[in-house]
Amino acid sequence: MSLPTHIPVLLKETVGALSIQPGGRYIDCTVGGGGHAAAIMERSSPGGQLLGIDADPEAVKAARDGLAAYGSSVLIVNDNFANLEAICMKHDFLPVNGILFDLGLSSLQLASSGRGFSFQQDAPLDMRFDPGQKLTAADIVNDYSESELARIIREYGEESYSHRIARRIIAGRPIKTTLGLARVVEGAIGPRKGRIHPATRTFQALRIAVNNELGNLETAIKQAVNLLGYDGRLVVVSYHSLEDRIVKRLWQRESKDCICPLDVPVCRCQHTARLRIINRKVITPSVAEVEANPRARSARLRAAERIITEDEWRESTERLSFLGDINPGGWRKPIILREVLGVSSAPFQ
Numbered sequence: 001m002s003l004p005t006h007i008p009v010l011l012k013e014t015v016g017a018l019s020i021q022p023g024g025r026y027i028d029c030t031v032g033g034g035g036h037a038a039a040i041m042e043r044s045s046p047g048g049q050l051l052g053i054d055a056d057p058e059a060v061k062a063a064r065d066g067l068a069a070y071g072s073s074v075l076i077v078n079d080n081f082a083n084l085e086a087i088c089m090k091h092d093f094l095p096v097n098g099i100l101f102d103l104g105l106s107s108l109q110l111a112s113s114g115r116g117f118s119f120q121q122d123a124p125l126d127m128r129f130d131p132g133q134k135l136t137a138a139d140i141v142n143d144y145s146e147s148e149l150a151r152i153i154r155e156y157g158e159e160s161y162s163h164r165i166a167r168r169i170i171a172g173r174p175i176k177t178t179l180g181l182a183r184v185v186e187g188a189i190g191p192r193k194g195r196i197h198p199a200t201r202t203f204q205a206l207r208i209a210v211n212n213e214l215g216n217l218e219t220a221i222k223q224a225v226n227l228l229g230y231d232g233r234l235v236v237v238s239y240h241s242l243e244d245r246i247v248k249r250l251w252q253r254e255s256k257d258c259i260c261p262l263d264v265p266v267c268r269c270q271h272t273a274r275l276r277i278i279n280r281k282v283i284t285p286s287v288a289e290v291e292a293n294p295r296a297r298s299a300r301l302r303a304a305e306r307i308i309t310e311d312e313w314r315e316s317t318e319r320l321s322f323l324g325d326i327n328p329g330g331w332r333k334p335i336i337l338r339e340v341l342g343v344s345s346a347p348f349q
Helices: 011-018 033-042 056-064 066-073 083-091 107-112 136-144 146-157 162-172 179-187 200-211 213-227 239-255 287-292 310-320 336-341
Strands: 025-028 049-054 074-078 096-102 229-236 275-277 300-306
Touching: 011 033, 011 096, 011 229, 011 300, 033 049, 033 096, 049 056, 049 066, 049 083, 056 066, 056 074, 066 074, 096 213, 136 146, 136 200, 136 300, 146 162, 146 200, 162 179, 179 200, 200 213, 200 275, 213 229, 213 239, 229 239, 239 275, 239 300
Parallel strands: 025 049, 025 096, 049 074, 096 229
Antiparallel strands: 229 300, 275 300
């Protein structure tokens, strides 16, 4: 069911980490070309349901076309995953059995003309996932101060020549196209010396800044933990160290019963672990996968499982008991509600 132009990264590992069950309810927060989503639906059959989210309307259209065979079992929403909880509430899609974040750019976005994500072809400096958003890469490149440009390139691109590049950008303004920017960066730090083009980190930094990718990721993961049901799985595939660092830090926090500073002798935070980390060591693509799909080379997969405390279970059960009749147009399965409210199905007895 996946689209021929899109190759899902770490597909087998992702499906395994989600521990997909027939009849389960899953969210693909970056549905892209629909490759991971199709695999989730195949594994969750019969009765599986999937909510796919993407901020890019072109990706949404591609996913809807590619997943059309699954009919009403799949809902694709054009929105930012930073609004994850609101999206799930609107579509009555909670709690869920698994949530996937496959971060970075899809093959469709890199190949799309006029979007400015790649310097392999000349295009306006755009880089927006959501074309309705005001801020573009051209705005940052041509309007930001030298110090702010250097900060963005250093922090988001992890580029050691950030100040040199920022000075060249200021001197070369106005810069309107991807190839124009690539030439400016190459002039600042020299020509390519290996597989990675000298402008790669700068383009990454601008894309992250334009779309607030790191801030949205942190916001969304916190919401995702709240949406997972008993034993629900959360899986994140990241493509650079900044993303992976955010995931690792949040999961370390949520996997501990106490998060008080080390110098506090007695626990005062009353924090309770809500995640169990599945793989302490990140999962990376095989040599064969990287050879077949070079874009997979930097992928890192982390997985965690939701821990539901007795207090959380009783609170959610009490809240659900007041929902009354279920909206027949909604996505909540009546059998799930009956199981949650049933004494025999409760994990704490």
